[in-house]
Amino acid sequence: xxxxxxxxxxxxxxxxxxxxxxxxxxxxxxxxxxxxxxxxxxxxxxxxxxxxxxxxxxxxxxxxxxxxxxxxxxxxxxxxxxxxxxxxxxxxxxxxxxxxxxxxxxxxxxxxxxxxxxxxxxxxxxxxxxxxxxxxxxxxxxxxxxxxxxxxxxxxxxxxxxxxxxxxxxxxxxxxxxxxxxxxxxxxxxxxxxxxxxxxxxxxxxxxxxxxxxxxxxxxxxxxxxxxxxxxxxxxxxxxxxxxxxxxxxxxxxxxxxxxxxxxxxxxxxxxxxxxxxxxxxxxxxxxxxxxxxxxxxxxxxxxxx
Numbered sequence: 001x002x003x004x005x006x007x008x009x010x011x012x013x014x015x016x017x018x019x020x021x022x023x024x025x026x027x028x029x030x031x032x033x034x035x036x037x038x039x040x041x042x043x044x045x046x047x048x049x050x051x052x053x054x055x056x057x058x059x060x061x062x063x064x065x066x067x068x069x070x071x072x073x074x075x076x077x078x079x080x081x082x083x084x085x086x087x088x089x090x091x092x093x094x095x096x097x098x099x100x101x102x103x104x105x106x107x108x109x110x111x112x113x114x115x116x117x118x119x120x121x122x123x124x125x126x127x128x129x130x131x132x133x134x135x136x137x138x139x140x141x142x143x144x145x146x147x148x149x150x151x152x153x154x155x156x157x158x159x160x161x162x163x164x165x166x167x168x169x170x171x172x173x174x175x176x177x178x179x180x181x182x183x184x185x186x187x188x189x190x191x192x193x194x195x196x197x198x199x200x201x202x203x204x205x206x207x208x209x210x211x212x213x214x215x216x217x218x219x220x221x222x223x224x225x226x227x228x229x230x231x232x233x234x235x236x237x238x239x240x241x242x243x244x245x246x247x248x249x250x251x252x253x254x255x256x257x258x259x260x261x262x263x264x265x266x267x268x269x270x271x272x273x274x275x276x277x278x279x280x281x282x283x284x285x286x287x288x289x290x291x292x293x294x295x296x297x298x299x300x301x302x303x304x305x306x
Contacts, residue, residue, distance in 0.1 A: 098128065
């Protein structure tokens with residue numbers, strides 16, 4: 001079975017339209033159509049619903065997507081293993097991440113890398129976004145997970161132009177929350193350290209809206225969360241950090257759906273990243289589905305890769 005056709009099918013399954021899939025792959029739309037038709041002929045089934053304004057898989061297409069992503073995943077693993085064996089040395093990657101991402105995003109990201117490349121050794125370093133970007137640019141770090149605020153885009157998926165050395169992985173909804181008591185009469189705004197994206201959102205978007213509040217710095221997102229749960233004030237946090245507390249009623253959201261979402265992306269320096277690792281990084285994509293706080297899918301080619 002032609003690997004290019006499989007890659008095209010997976011890209012189409014993850015994209016909203018055929019034009020978007022063609023743009024992602026760098027193909028003409030006619031090439032994407034040809035690949036799909038050839039794959040359908042070889043399988044003897046229709047994989048895509050015809051006539052829909054957005055890409056929708058048939059039942060057969062949905063089932064086949066599981067196998068297609070698994071095949072591409074195993075091919076990628078084989079490529080990495082062969083390259084590492086040819087180099088006759090274990091691969092290593094120095095990765096940076098902000099403090100909040102170390103807690104809420106890094107573990108899943110590292111599990112995904114380990115599953116794709118079992119022999120990959122990683123070392124993690126913590127820093128601010130500015131520090132991490134500078135270290136990657138200088139080659140002191142091979143890659144880093146960094147976050148930044150994006151313009152609010154309710155009811156839409158954040159779409160970003162990506163270069164060959166960065167990939168958008170998550171977009172998290174951000175909330176201003178407190179206990180029912182502190183949310184009813186907010187007096188103190190608990191914030192992270194300067195340079196943190198959540199501190200920027202608090203100062204730029206919350207203070208003008210709520211008026212005169214006492215500001216108290218409590219360090220990291222975890223510090224804000226624990227202090228807010230302790231009734232010390234209200235704070236700006238990603239939903240991925242406080243989802244269970246919001247659902248249980250321990251915390252309540254103040255003025256819902258009004259803050260800028262936060263984008264997390266992986267940036268890397270191709271000059272210091274092992275050559276066989278770079279293609280895996282370039283295949284990473286945002287997760288599919290409506291949840292803005294959903295982590296990348298476990299398969300590199302299923303929800304994270306083209």
